[in-house]
Amino acid sequence: MAQISIDALSTVYPNGVRAVDGLDLTIADGEFFALLGPSGCGKTTLLRTIAGLEQATSGAVSIGDREVTNVEPGRRNVAMVFQDYALFPHMTVSENIAYPLRVRKQPKAKQHEVAERTANSLSLGHLLERRPGQLSGGQQQRVALARAVAIDADVLLLDEPLSNLDARLRLEARTFLKRLQRELGVTTVFVTHDQAEALALADRIAVMESGGIRQLGSPREVFRRPANTFVANFIGSTPMNLVDGVVDGGQLAVAGAKMPSPQALPDGTKVTVGVRPEYLSLTTDGIGITGTVSIVENLGVSSLVTLECPDGTLIGVTVREQDEPAIGSRATAVPESGRLLLYSKEDGTLLG
């Protein structure tokens, strides 16, 4: 059990790519922490630098009170689950789980006992003598987790732990993973490119882009108030509406409509107006953005309605299935109070 402190960390590859670029981050003891970002944003490199598999170019990594920047991975007391699980195909499940103890030269009896106990707690007890090749994807993932938790590591690192599972299994594994982390209370860092996974699992999320953190916060904060247009775009299963607007006499002119501005800004300020489809409701009148219903996408319990505004802007609105409007009808999208966000037109940061 330990906290992780990362101080001005940079990891530069020999070809000059700055995968992690002067990053500061503190992950609290026992926290379930997500590194989220598109591919190539440096999240995996950051995780691997914490593990010691990549050498930091500058800056420092500390686990607990100990600085580990130049410590061998095997001496950091971290455990890691790889994207492909990296289970040794020639060892049985039991041998795989006990491998960290074998490396630590623990007696055979102890190895066996720990393997059995860990396997039972992850309901793998009946599979101890199988080989990884004879297991399903979900079982392999749990064996990899069992191996990682068999030693009481200070930190558990998970690299895209759910991405190799099919969609159905992924949901089960997600719940399982969250419960396991709660029970163990071990500081856990996981990497994902799936925003839904990060929102569902993590206590806190760091949204990363080109080697730096764009926003750090709880899933709720990151979802409700994205700090910039990059995060706004990235988070949410239906994309956030980001529309150009301009402040005009305390009013907000956006997509041919006028609305009260949520903030007092000087006249003529150009902004990007952001509002999630989930925070818009569709009415026939009201103060909002009016347009013609052009597309309706069924999302199961709800539908994503696309409004085409007179100036060509497209606005997405989520409505309940029974409120689905007819295609071609006119409708107004009214934002819930406090859900309209204004971003600076220049650098995309959240205003106010």
Next chain:
Amino acid sequence: MTGLVLRRIGYTAFFAVVLAFFAIPMLWLASAPFDSKPGLGLRWPDWTFANIQTTFDHPYALTSLVNSLVLCTLAMVITTVLAACAAYALSRVRIPGRDALLYVLLLLSSVVTGTAAMVPIFVMMYQLGLINSQYGTALVIAGGMLPAAIFILKDFMDAVPRSYEESARVFGASPGQILLHVVVPVARPGIATIVVWSFVQAWGNFLLPFLLLRDIGSQPAAVLLRTLQDEGGSANLTVIPVFSLLYSIPVVVLYLFVSKRYGFRFHGGIKS
């Protein structure tokens, strides 16, 4: 209809001839050792075990087989161990011109231990004082096989996912442990292939032991076979069939053992 029948007959006859062509030497090997008057032709044997006794009484027959076993085991162990280490290093470390190096080695290897290098090798081994030495000969044979062995093994090493090694490393395994616990077992089918291949190559090698082992007491079976003559100078057909049979057994046994025990295949694993 008759055309079809004729064609079937034609096919069958053709394959019977081809099959016989390959089967007759095998049948000779099975029957001649137990024939009281073995010849070069194939015939139903006049059963006897006297030839075996004669062969065992030959002063060098059994010694040469033991020599062969020692020589080939040495060459096989040297080749496999060095090739595994070299292939692993070449697979993991990026050095400029790595592939070119491998191809040049492979090209040269066929020259280095071939007929062309006969004289230099002899002179070199003579000056090193390694003539009549099993170790020296095994080294030269292994040297000739190494490039091809490295070439084959590197492909197997490339196929060992890096995440396996990294995983072991995070759990605290030393480089030696990673190699022994993870890389070698996962690359085992490749290593098994090299074990059998190098043993068979060394077992059948005539030229190098003939050159470097001048003392008849240290010559392997492949060389001794050439000297199995009777007093008149013609082939000793009492000893040769039995000796040939004994000579062919170890290779077959090795193949069967390795194939059954280690398998030239991959154990499970997952997509990555």
